Amino acid sequence: MLTAEQNERLTRVGPGTPMGELMRRYWHPIAASVELDADNPTKEVRLLGEDLVLYRDASGTVGLIEPSCAHRKANLSYGIPEENGIRCAYHGWIFNEKGQCVDQPSEPEGSKFKDKVRIKAYDAQELGGVVFAYMGPQPAPLLPRVDVLVWPGVRRTQSIMIPCNWLQCHENSLDPLHFQWLHRYWGGWVMNRDKPPEMRDAWNARIGSRGADHRKIGFEVTDYGVIKRRLVGDETEQDDYWQMGHPILFPHVLHITSNLQYRVPVDDTHTLHFVVDLQPLEPGEEQPDVVPHEVVPVFQDDGRIKADWVLGQDQAAWVMQGPITDRTTERLGVSDVGLIMFRRMLEDQMRIVESGGEPMNVIRNPDENEILIYPVEHFEYPGYEGRLRGPFKDIVVNNTIEAELSGEGAKLAEWDGIEIDDPATVRRSRMVGDVL
Ligand code: FES
Ligand SMILES: [Fe+2]
Numbered sequence: 001m002l003t004a005e006q007n008e009r010l011t012r013v014g015p016g017t018p019m020g021e022l023m024r025r026y027w028h029p030i031a032a033s034v035e036l037d038a039d040n041p042t043k044e045v046r047l048l049g050e051d052l053v054l055y056r057d058a059s060g061t062v063g064l065i066e067p068s069c070a071h072r073k074a075n076l077s078y079g080i081p082e083e084n085g086i087r088c089a090y091h092g093w094i095f096n097e098k099g100q101c102v103d104q105p106s107e108p109e110g111s112k113f114k115d116k117v118r119i120k121a122y123d124a125q126e127l128g129g130v131v132f133a134y135m136g137p138q139p140a141p142l143l144p145r146v147d148v149l150v151w152p153g154v155r156r157t158q159s160i161m162i163p164c165n166w167l168q169c170h171e172n173s174l175d176p177l178h179f180q181w182l183h184r185y186w187g188g189w190v191m192n193r194d195k196p197p198e199m200r201d202a203w204n205a206r207i208g209s210r211g212a213d214h215r216k217i218g219f220e221v222t223d224y225g226v227i228k229r230r231l232v233g234d235e236t237e238q239d240d241y242w243q244m245g246h247p248i249l250f251p252h253v254l255h256i257t258s259n260l261q262y263r264v265p266v267d268d269t270h271t272l273h274f275v276v277d278l279q280p281l282e283p284g285e286e287q288p289d290v291v292p293h294e295v296v297p298v299f300q301d302d303g304r305i306k307a308d309w310v311l312g313q314d315q316a317a318w319v320m321q322g323p324i325t326d327r328t329t330e331r332l333g334v335s336d337v338g339l340i341m342f343r344r345m346l347e348d349q350m351r352i353v354e355s356g357g358e359p360m361n362v363i364r365n366p367d368e369n370e371i372l373i374y375p376v377e378h379f380e381y382p383g384y385e386g387r388l389r390g391p392f393k394d395i396v397v398n399n400t401i402e403a404e405l406s407g408e409g410a411k412l413a414e415w416d417g418i419e420i421d422d423p424a425t426v427r428r429s430r431m432v433g434d435v436l
Helices: 004-011 018-023 166-174 178-194 197-207 310-319 334-354
Strands: 027-032 042-047 050-056 062-065 080-082 085-087 101-103 121-127 130-134 154-162 214-221 225-232 246-249 253-256 259-267 270-279 293-295 401-404
Touching: 004 018, 004 166, 004 334, 018 259, 018 334, 027 042, 027 154, 027 259, 027 270, 042 259, 050 130, 062 085, 085 101, 154 310, 166 225, 166 246, 166 259, 166 270, 166 310, 166 334, 178 197, 178 310, 214 334, 225 334, 270 310, 334 401
Parallel strands: 154 293
Antiparallel strands: 027 130, 042 050, 050 062, 062 121, 080 085, 121 130, 154 270, 214 225, 214 401, 225 246, 246 253, 253 259, 259 270
């Protein structure tokens, strides 16, 4: 349970708020590269409580600027891409990616007025088919070259606008137990009612391993965030779920199987869930040039949340807590130790920023940023023999906090006779369109 003030500090993300200032020390995915092309050169976006315009100029440079033209305030999302910036629709002024006005075509010849005109601009960079934005103080840190963004392979991306605060989305990552209940039990219950038997059985087989009864959970604090571990069903401490676990990259990224899931704070009551997925190239398969993107709706036509896939169930859990979770009346149990730890970590890092310091997991050394590889259970590491566990064959479990749970669950009749899939064979993550 938090005080109202503690909850405000963790959830408000606008300019000048403690969490907003912490979040401004990191890069955020804001769009897919393919969303900006000659047909659609601009996109209106919102990030950390600010409305902005993202554009790609005719030379291919991406810019992120305030929406209003400095002249007479026309919205620059209606602008025309030129070689050196975006030209305002109203009187033709051009602004570049630094926010500098570089052309005022109708002013007197030789006028230097344009040199004095600037609008707000933030850094934007592309990596792995994703446009990232940085809105904090200069010099900007390096854009983290996380493995999924850098390795060769078949990448695809999704974005989903979630109508609730970022923290309740991300706290889900510190909550291993929800897999057993939200995905296996509730998700199974939904699928058992709505899907034909073969689809229902395939779901129950696939979700059964990670959603088995949880006997122990563990969380290890690292310099990049947290590793989350679980011991489920009949598995032992030598199995991947306990040895490897998977990381939560501070402040707002979940790295699970072949996914990166960014919980991007749009404003206090909206989160852009941006997902990047990587599948290793099969022998002889060519590296694709383009990373396709899909914009996924949260709701079905009947106004209910679409819950027949894993992320849909997560989204249901986030949205059903309300626009901002009321943490002043929640009652946390032992199974919530991970998110209690993470809230403390957030508070510590907000204080570091408030006292003028640099928070954790801000990357400035290019040598460390060539590629950032993390331990992820059942993940295929490209280029490593045997692929599973990659460079983490000798990982040592060093949890900061652990909790023993009863290991008790509940069963559905439809699970009888279902053979659970081996988690090592359920590596290929599936995104929307695949209901399993
Ligand atoms: S309002 Fe943009 S050029 Fe006049
Ligand atoms: Fe989940």
